Amino acid sequence: MKIFIMPPNSLILFDLVERFGHEPLSLMKALRDRVTSNEIEAPPLNVTVDDVKLGLKYAGIEIPSGIRGRLAIYGPLIDQAEAAIFMEDAPYSFGCVGCQRTNELAKLLVRKRKVPILSLDYPSNEDEAKDMVVRVKEFLEGLK
Amino acid sequence: MDSNIETRLIFIAPTSDLTPDRIARFVHNLGNEVTVKETCYGVVLQGPRDAVKRTLDEVRKMDPNRIFSKIRAFPMGDLRRCRAHHGSRPGFAQLEKEWKDLCLVEQGLICVEKGEKPPAPKKRQKIPVNDLKKLIDEVSP
Numbered sequence: 237m238k239i240f241i242m243p244p245n246s247l248i249l250f251d252l253v254e255r256f257g258h259e260p261l262s263l264m265k266a267l268r269d270r271v272t273s274n275e276i277e278a279p280p281l282n283v284t285v286d287d288v289k290l291g292l293k294y295a296g297i298e299i300p301s302g303i304r305g306r307l308a309i310y311g312p313l314i315d316q317a318e319a320a321i322f323m324e325d326a327p328y329s330f331g332c333v334g335c336q337r338t339n340e341l342a343k344l345l346v347r348k349r350k351v352p353i354l355s356l357d358y359p360s361n362e363d364e365a366k367d368m369v370v371r372v373k374e375f376l377e378g379l380k
Numbered sequence: 381m382d383s384n385i386e387t388r389l390i391f392i393a394p395t396s397d398l399t400p401d402r403i404a405r406f407v408h409n410l411g412n413e414v415t416v417k418e419t420c421y422g423v424v425l426q427g428p429r430d431a432v433k434r435t436l437d438e439v440r441k442m443d444p445n446r447i448f449s450k451i452r453a454f455p456m457g458d459l460r461r462c463r464a465h466h467g468s469r470p471g472f473a474q475l476e477k478e479w480k481d482l483c484l485v486e487q488g489l490i491c492v493e494k495g496e497k498p499p500a501p502k503k504r505q506k507i508p509v510n511d512l513k514k515l516i517d518e519v520s521p
Contacts, residue, residue, distance in 0.1 A: 247391060247478040248485055250450040267453035269383070271460075326474075357504070362487045366498035369488025 237379050240317035240346055242339065243326045244310060252369065253321070256376040261313040270309075295341060306338040307345075314345045319352045319379050321372065326358060352379065386429045387452040389475075390422040390439060393482035396446035406442065407435055417456055421479050422447075426456040445489040448482055 237258050241249040244263035253260040270284070291304030294311035322343060346353065354375040359365035392398050400418040407416040407423065412435045414427030425432050440447050454461045491498055507515075 243474070245474065247448060247450045247475060248481065251448040262451065264451045264453045268451070271453050271458075272455065359481060359484045359488075361501075362484060363499050364501040365484035365488040366491040367501045369485060369492055370498045373492050
């Protein structure tokens with residue numbers, strides 16, 4: 237099954253979903269097509285003008301273009317999702333998932349689709365990590 | 381670029397005895413049609429999707445619970461990202477954070493492997509107001 241992961245570029249979630257036999261819907265795969273096309277040449281731009289227009293399907297015109305641009309990438313992934321795993325307390329201040337509003341809106345869009353969702357916290361010690369991995373495994377096995 | 385080409389990052393957990401060099405040599409010896417590049421956290425593989433998948437499966441057998449992987453959007457050595465060409469690497473801080481957590485995830489995978497029931501984790505609580513006041517006083521007396 238296709239599993240939407242949040243943060244969508246998470247190494248831990250991507251690996252676990254794949255390890256337990258499902259297909260993770262990740263940001264990397266969505267960006268792959270964009271960055272290998274000739275339209276995007278200068279970092280940190282990973283979206284085109286058309287993407288921002290496409291984002292209107294997922295976010296209103298009054299929403300900042302940064303959020304709309306991000307949702308133009310997340311949105312089609314959310315549309316394909318058959319289940320989702322959210323990891324809360326992500327280090328949002330780092331990396332390219334640095335937009336908390338986008339993440340909130342993306343989670344709302346997933347919830348609206350009424351697909352099975354597993355919400356977890358980033359583990360901070362061994363007990364939490366064990367609990368997290370076991371819950372992910374049980375959730376993914378339950379989907380089959 | 382050919383859509384069948386995949387770029388994959390392979391991470392070695394901090395607790396593993398493996399080195400990026402050993403994995404790179406191992407991949408070369410496999411003779412699959414993939415390009416391999418050593419990095420500080422592991423290796424980057426690039427090649428046809430099937431060959432990359434086969435290589436990953438073989439590499440994972442070296443240390444199943446301590447080798448992690450995800451795909452990468454930018455191709456290997458892309459001028460916009462490659463440090464050799466002064467490319468920016470905006471996602472690296474997140475990778476670094478998750479790489480540090482891999483030793484915790486490893487414990488989770490061992491737990492699953494053994495079929496153990498995990499101990500109930502302690503519920504996270506908000507910092508008490510008095511402790512917060514003490515912190516504020518320490519910083520700005």
